[in-house]
Amino acid sequence: MHAYRSHTCGQLRASDVGSTVRLSGWIHRKRDHGGVLFVDLRDHYGLTQIVGKAGSEALATLDRLRAESVVTITGEVVARGGEASNANLATGEIEVVASEVTVQSAAEELPLPVAGEADYPEDIRLRYRYLDLRRDRIHRNIVLRSQVISSIRRRMVDQGFTEFQTPILTASSPEGARDYLVPSRVHPGKFYALPQAPQMFKQLIMVAGFDRYFQIAPCFRDEDARADRSPGEFYQLDLEMSYVTQDDVFAALEPVLAGVFEEFADGRSVTPAGQFPRIPYKEAMLKYGSDKPDLRNPILITDVTGHFAGSGFGLFARMVEGGNVVRAIPAPGTADKSRKFFDDMNDWARGEGHAGLGYITQKGGELGGPIAKNHGEDATRKLVDALGLGPDDGIFFAAGKEAQAVKLAGAARTRVGEQLGLIDEGRFDFCWVVDFPMFEYDEEAKKIDFSHNPFSMPQGELEALETKDPLDILAFQYDIVCNGVELSSGAIRNHRPDIMYKAFEIAGYSRDDVDTNFSGMINAFKFGAPPHGGSAPGIDRIVMLLAGEPNIREVVLFPMNQKAEDLMMGAPGEVSMKQLRELHIRLVPPSGTKAADPAKTVAPE
Numbered sequence: 001m002h003a004y005r006s007h008t009c010g011q012l013r014a015s016d017v018g019s020t021v022r023l024s025g026w027i028h029r030k031r032d033h034g035g036v037l038f039v040d041l042r043d044h045y046g047l048t049q050i051v052g053k054a055g056s057e058a059l060a061t062l063d064r065l066r067a068e069s070v071v072t073i074t075g076e077v078v079a080r081g082g083e084a085s086n087a088n089l090a091t092g093e094i095e096v097v098a099s100e101v102t103v104q105s106a107a108e109e110l111p112l113p114v115a116g117e118a119d120y121p122e123d124i125r126l127r128y129r130y131l132d133l134r135r136d137r138i139h140r141n142i143v144l145r146s147q148v149i150s151s152i153r154r155r156m157v158d159q160g161f162t163e164f165q166t167p168i169l170t171a172s173s174p175e176g177a178r179d180y181l182v183p184s185r186v187h188p189g190k191f192y193a194l195p196q197a198p199q200m201f202k203q204l205i206m207v208a209g210f211d212r213y214f215q216i217a218p219c220f221r222d223e224d225a226r227a228d229r230s231p232g233e234f235y236q237l238d239l240e241m242s243y244v245t246q247d248d249v250f251a252a253l254e255p256v257l258a259g260v261f262e263e264f265a266d267g268r269s270v271t272p273a274g275q276f277p278r279i280p281y282k283e284a285m286l287k288y289g290s291d292k293p294d295l296r297n298p299i300l301i302t303d304v305t306g307h308f309a310g311s312g313f314g315l316f317a318r319m320v321e322g323g324n325v326v327r328a329i330p331a332p333g334t335a336d337k338s339r340k341f342f343d344d345m346n347d348w349a350r351g352e353g354h355a356g357l358g359y360i361t362q363k364g365g366e367l368g369g370p371i372a373k374n375h376g377e378d379a380t381r382k383l384v385d386a387l388g389l390g391p392d393d394g395i396f397f398a399a400g401k402e403a404q405a406v407k408l409a410g411a412a413r414t415r416v417g418e419q420l421g422l423i424d425e426g427r428f429d430f431c432w433v434v435d436f437p438m439f440e441y442d443e444e445a446k447k448i449d450f451s452h453n454p455f456s457m458p459q460g461e462l463e464a465l466e467t468k469d470p471l472d473i474l475a476f477q478y479d480i481v482c483n484g485v486e487l488s489s490g491a492i493r494n495h496r497p498d499i500m501y502k503a504f505e506i507a508g509y510s511r512d513d514v515d516t517n518f519s520g521m522i523n524a525f526k527f528g529a530p531p532h533g534g535s536a537p538g539i540d541r542i543v544m545l546l547a548g549e550p551n552i553r554e555v556v557l558f559p560m561n562q563k564a565e566d567l568m569m570g571a572p573g574e575v576s577m578k579q580l581r582e583l584h585i586r587l588v589p590p591s592g593t594k595a596a597d598p599a600k601t602v603a604p605e
Contacts, residue, residue, distance in 0.1 A: 010046020058098035166201035178222040194220035231564035240534035289410020294484030295429035297417035335392035365391035456491035490535025
């Protein structure tokens with residue numbers, strides 16, 4: 001018999017009754033039933049119940065061990081039978097009567113329990129992540145992640161894509177998020193950067209003639225954490241295709257994403273490939289108040305600015321006269337809601353930093369609330385009819401400068417949908433958001449800048465750049481969204497140097513700036529570049545959605561905390577004087593902080 005196991009802890013069945021077996025794993029739980037000890041033994045594959053009989057050496061050994069000790073158990077498989085069997089456990093028809101127990105590793109007192117799903121502080125969970133990963137839910141999430149990546153790879157290869165690996169050490173880019181820099185030992189004073197994404201490399205792969213590329217790519221960005229974004233690093237399905245239009249990219253990616261979600265949906269419905277709605281950016285911002293709309297929410301926002309021009313409701317009338325907008329957010333079926341529901345929504349809006357959220361109530365067609373009273377019954381009826389509302393539907397209003405009203409209306413749409421239970425948790429609803437503006441006006445810098453991706457092809461190409469108002473130019477840029485989560489951005493790329501120089505000129509960059517900052521790509525384009533485009537859905541976000549987790553850290557093996565610290569490994573940490581000398585680096589404390597220890601301050605030699 002094998003030294004450690006003849007079977008895994010998820011393998012034994014009723015057909016194995018009478019066999020002598022050997023199992024190894026962690027002591028998950030112990031239950032003392034009057035001199036008979038029951039132990040749940042756990043490994044990667046499942047649980048098996050072990051029995052230590054009264055007076056046996058096996059019972060004495062198991063009894064003194066703490067949970068999470070690692071043991072090897074030899075014993076006979078017996079049937080549990082009748083009420084003793086456990087239909088919720090794959091091995092629930094049998095148990096193993098222990099005849100021999102070998103202690104492989106005795107556990108000390110645990111800083112957090114593995115059995116059960118009790119909530120524990122994040123710092124404890126991350127400091128002892130190897131214990132946290134033993135817990136069933138997190139363990140399943142990480143296995144799911146591996147299965148999702150395998151499925152994606154298979155589907156991409158089946159579609160004719162070839163996987164390549166791009167460099168991790170590269171040049172710093174002035175565009176996008178903040179880089180992680182890596183000092184060069186052999187080039188004093190110079191730095192590599194970890195790639196924020198393989199953007200330029202994958203475009204160069206197209207210039208090199210490889211046609212269809214993909215990889216499960218690690219990306220590094222020095223930016224703050226969010227629930228759907230890890231600090232430091234993340235992974236994406238990076239892909240690029242030559243000689244394609246926007247429609248071709250959609251046709252290639254939809255079967256991959258729809259197929260993966262269908263494979264792991266666990267009964268939830270998925271938007272079929274070929275049927276992902278395409279929503280222009282401008283429409284998305286109007287109807288959903290977001291460029292990542294959750295289509296499970298049936299509420300649609302409507303612009304009602306015109307209804308309040310010259311209205312009896314003076315506040316909105318004055319705002320409209322001053323160039324502001326008013327957006328209406330329906331609240332269906334709220335006749336049974338008390339005024340407190342509406343007032344709580346108004347308080348919530350104020351708590352989010354907005355002026356407030358006005359409202360009109362309806363109960364059997366009877367209008368209520370100060371807006372209806374001041375706006376007048378006829379005008380309010382006209383508004384309600386224009387919105388297509390029923391007699392028991394209320395309305396919330398977001399008013400202000402367009403950007404502010406859009407932000408509040410979008411957040412209110414989500415909150416109303418959640419409060420009223422309108423969001424169907426049993427669906428994965430995909431859509432494309434298309435026709436992003438190429439440029440936007442930067443109020444702080446008082447200049448026109450790129451709004452999305454500077455390497456995108458403008459719709460209308462060079463002619464549009466030369467003849468149209470920059471703020472009216474749309475780009476072949478697109479995002480793919482699922483359940484209100486942006487999975488990726490993508491674009492048909494600008495592969496022509498003349499168009500690229502002109503696009504950057506509009507954003508305030510000289511020809512020399514482009515040649516200096518993007519030399520690798522612009523030079524390559526001068527030697528024949530095919531039309532190409534791609535996208536890069538986030539692996540972490542895909543798994544987060546499939547696992548039904550609210551935070552991305554629940555689907556990453558060893559995540560950092562919100563301060564980009566690895567509490568388990570102690571990173572970032574100090575390095576030795578010898579290492580700093582080799583890198584020709586001197587430590588300078590931030591202004592206003594205590595001076596650095598001279599012993600740790602190193603001058604270049």
